Amino acid sequence: MGGKILLANIDVPGIRGFDVYRETGGYKSVEKALKEMTPAMVNTEVTKSGLRGRGGAGFPTGLKWSFLDRKTDRPRYLVCNADESEPGTFKDRYLMQHLPHLLIEGLIISSYALGVNTCYIYIRGEFKYLVGILEHAILEARDHGFLGERILGTDYSLKIFVHPGAGAYICGEETALLESLEGKRGNPRIKPPFPAFKGLYGCPTVVNNVETLAAVGPIIVMGGEEYAKFGKGKSTGTKLISACGNINKPGVYEIEMGLPVEDFIYGAAYCGGIKGDKYLKAVIPGGSSVPILPADLMLSTAKGERRLMTYESLADGDFATGTMLGSGGFIVFDEDACIVRNTWNLAHFYRHESCGQCSPCREGTGWMEKVLFRIEHGQGKLSDIDLLVRISKNIEGNTICPLGDAAAWPVASAIRHFRREFEFHVEHPEAVKHINHGALPVSALP
Amino acid sequence: MLKVTIDNIPIDVEDGTTILQAARMIGGKVVPPAMCYYSKLKGSGGKCRTCLVKVAQSSAKDPRPIPKLVASCSTPVQDGMVVQNLTSPEVVEARKAIVEFLLLNHPLDCPVCDQAGECDLQDLSFGYGMEETETVEERREFPATDIGDKIKLHMNRCILCYRCVYAADQITGKRVHGVLYRGDVSEIGTLIKQAVDNDFSGNMIDVCPVGALTDKTFRFKSRVWFLKPMNAHRDCPACAGKVTAWLFGEEIYRVTGRKDQYGELEDFICNECRFEKKDPGDWIIEGPRHIKRQSVISANHYERMKKQSIILPIAGKMEDQF
């Protein structure tokens, strides 16, 4: 099980505490960065590492950092996005629960590189128990001189605060997160201006995901080029994948990018195959927002190549036959899973989580949910299926923030790949009433 | 100065100008409709998505197009930017989609709505809407409420443009209403039973693009197209006192601020001018006000409406409205 970077020491007893973490080589990167490197050198290493945003968008972290407005004399902020709410994703929670110091370490170096003296961790309110863990870890780091005034005797000072959200998926969008951090409704901001220029309190701000920031420490220790040797092509390093659904071993796995999807699903070190030896029906590989793919397209691309766990391979074939790596929330469906019910379920989620600010998302998510509800409950019409496709197209790309796209893609892709199942629901309203909880494998459809 | 081209018409604008402002400088058909943007309210815009346009070329330096449509009200112009409004079929399609979304839960109660005849949503639907809808879902319904003794709130008609919230924030001393709840059940409200009560609250009615906020002193009195709009002024200690008085015969039926061709007030007026001064003797009448922005009903366009699923704005229905 080589190729572990973030979770290399996860099994060491007591790793959550400062002392054990330090003994296993923790906070070395802070000493190295603050004493031997300039902020610019840290930036260079991160750029060289090819690290990409692990929150879902996969935007190169070094490039994002380079956008930060460093010319102003206003304070700059780093905000850690720990509002992990994407259905299927629970990797950040795992990381913060077991390795809080890995995150703190990454925050210190990143803040140093960005010239930031105040840093906030925005964590979803439901993770209340993690607030205590993180606060405690911050206290420990401060007591050992890694946080506060004049860290390790250098001129650099940093404060980190934990800020809980209160139950809103939309606050995972970076500008909604900033609004929420300012004590407002989580309405995403109209861009431009981007946070790199006008973020928290109108000051230049970088918002990064937990996993992204956690990777910065190891990158500084091993060097950017060394990190980039992990992985495949432009998908460098490792990625935490949170696997769930109808599999034998749900959980969080660190994989080296480039692992074949088939090995991930069936490998004993990972998901361990489908529960009850059933057939694989479909997978949503990157959190509920990314397109669902049927088994055959999940295991190999339309060109017949093996599908790999990389940003590029999963996106191969675009949306016609591909999907996205997203946040790494890997949801597996077996032969008995009902795609219509699941699509309705997710549509309900997006309707509930839309902030309601812009019209396509506010109205469109509710409309899709209502139509899907009818189809799932045996009251659909065949024309509803095309209507859903049309609504999803009309939402996509026309909204303020990506939640619109995130709501549209699951519906569009489910119909794209499983239209027959939707039609069956419409044509056999009586049958689906009795077998509501996900029945009807594709093979059983007439 | 930056050079921008909108629907093939070039114009030089100052740095910091948005696409919508540049389009308004050109005027006419190239101006995208705006339901939530209001130039006099800071922070407004970007929400309704009706002003989406296509940026075919980002700038002279970067000739690539912007992949998604952008909200023209909140996107600043770059030098050498090429923008398509009605010349882009993609924009027209998107706008039709937005109108469909805005109307999805709208009660379409124009026949009993005081805003009819001067309603932005009505105009927009006429320009881009469909005659028929595929939706069979029940519409969302809110009970109508009073917010204050002079203002009626019909949440059913609201398109959540946030204009009244910005207006209350920026021109009245104290905001007591806001957007509550979220998603498709969000609403304008005060949460606790209380009146929106301050000297400038009436401007919320004027900034509302639809009939969600209406003037209770004018409620059901007359259709606006039967009234004669007159410029009038008085010496008001609280505001500029420049208003439009809407007369029926010799009687003043209602008083509003003076709106420009984009439906925006020239000056915000005080509640005393708006609600209390209904005696012609209170005012110095200057003469008839030319309403530059004619609305659907006063233009009598319904007669020309044919049974066709979509009325294309490109076909020349919209231009004679400006």
Add this chain to the structure above:
Amino acid sequence: MNKMMEQNNIVNHRQFAPEGRMVAFTPEVLQKVRQLIQRYPEGQQKSALLPVLHIAQEELGGYLSVDVMDYVATLLGIEPIEVYEVATFYSMFYLDKMGNYVIEVCRTGPCSISGGEKIMEHLQEVLRVKPGETTPDGLFTLKEVECLGSCGTGPVMQVNTGYYEHLTPGRVDRILEELKENANNNKPDGSSWVEKFC
């Protein structure tokens, strides 16, 4: 057809009224709140709204009454409507009185396919309430919530912000028994927001 009836299109948000209750944090809690406000820059004390509302909900009666929200507004020097807007936006804030234990069952995708719906049905049967309702003894409020980020350990429910994972109907029964006992012994669940912030 019954299911269809559940799609309610009438949105009738309740109008609230001040209860005229005098509410105030204890000196210890107030000190913690002041510390929290200090975490944000000068003039940005509104930033502390979410954490302070969490504390207020927990310390001052289990829900955010108008009195509590007005008190928080005074503490932070903001208008009451700014608090109302926020309190109605976030799903973890309750505007109505809740049971001693708020049971929130995840209904979203991964939990649903691992049996979340059955857990919800079971809870409805055992507690004899529908989602959104409180048991007559005021002990339990049942709620349906969206993804709790516990997809690999589902089905999951949250009781007063504590997680219970890998649920089965049998396990749910045992948890309910335990909660009832704790309520009888007045045992606190030992995880208050105030203690979370160092």
